[in-house]
Amino acid sequence: MNKVKQTKSKPKSNKLTFRGILVIVMISFLIIEFGKNAYDNFILKRYGIFTEAVVTKKKHVGAKGAIYTHYEFMTNGKHYQGFSVDDENAEIGDTLEIVFIKSNPKISKTSRFLGIKKTKKHFR
Numbered sequence: 001m002n003k004v005k006q007t008k009s010k011p012k013s014n015k016l017t018f019r020g021i022l023v024i025v026m027i028s029f030l031i032i033e034f035g036k037n038a039y040d041n042f043i044l045k046r047y048g049i050f051t052e053a054v055v056t057k058k059k060h061v062g063a064k065g066a067i068y069t070h071y072e073f074m075t076n077g078k079h080y081q082g083f084s085v086d087d088e089n090a091e092i093g094d095t096l097e098i099v100f101i102k103s104n105p106k107i108s109k110t111s112r113f114l115g116i117k118k119t120k121k122h123f124r
Contacts, residue, residue: 040101047102050118051098053073054093055090057070058070066085069088070082071084073108086110087112099114
């Protein structure tokens, strides 16, 4: 008579492990970040104000050589800064057309990145 060895298996725990919690936190962060960017882009396209910004710095980032083009613009007597990854051909001192949110000028992107052009509704 062959006896099959039976092994005792550990009962499964319903508790979340540290790894599980970490994965949930990372996924939540990504969802929130993508959602915020999508919302900012929507608001910029819908209610953004066009202005010109001056390229102040170019920076190569990462192994693939992505180029961040930093710009500066002024509104209501204050200077604001931003960057673009879509304007690698711009040189320091060149101007870029950007769009910003009037209530929070820290949120700005180039019109090229947003894929919009200036229309009558965008004039100040």
